[in-house]
Amino acid sequence: MKEVGIKYCGGCNEGYSRVSFVNELKIKYKGILDIENVIEEKTYDFIICVSGCTSNCSDKTNLKSKNELLVCKSRFEREDVHRKIDEILEK
Secondary structure, eight states: OEEEEEEEEETEEESSSSHHHHHHHHHHHHHHEEEOOTTTTOOOSSEEEESSSSOOOOOOOEEESSSSSEEEOSSGGGHHHHHHHHHHHOO
16 A cells, blocks of 8 residues: 655635545545555655645645655646546656
């Protein structure tokens, strides 16, 4: 099972339900991904930065990932994140 860290923004200008999006991921990838709120300095298979708006202001300084950081800044990017996850899982 791949370890996935979720990094939330502060939620000051939330344009969609970030929690609903993460719950959607947990359901779709149950038994495939172990999803948790990110712990700084821990290395994950990949990290998803879940931002509520396009400013994408969350601090990513101490995040460690074996793959690229995935970013979702709007409800319109949700499918892109699903596609990127599927690509990582195919490797």
